[in-house]
Amino acid sequence: MGISIWQLLIVLGIVILLFGTKKLRNIGSDLGGAIRGFKKSMSDEEEKSADQSTLEGQQAEKTEAPAEEKPREKQS
Incomplete structure (x- = not known):
């Protein structure tokens, strides 16, 4: 019991x-x-x-990558 083509054309x-x-x-144009x-x-x-996930990954690399260097002692 489907809808026939004739019923669709009448509607x-x-x-x-x-x-x-x-x-x-x-x-139709508004819907499109x-x-x-x-x-x-x-x-x-x-x-x-x-972009946000890429940015977060780059920020994580920046915080982990540089190890703190020890300050050099002054030579006289």
């Missing part, structure tokens, strides 16, 4: 009659823009977290 026709093609086009914005923010967040 599509009713939706077009109720909202009009211009409004449906605007809704929202999806693009979401994907962009997700990729920006991933890059930010990758």
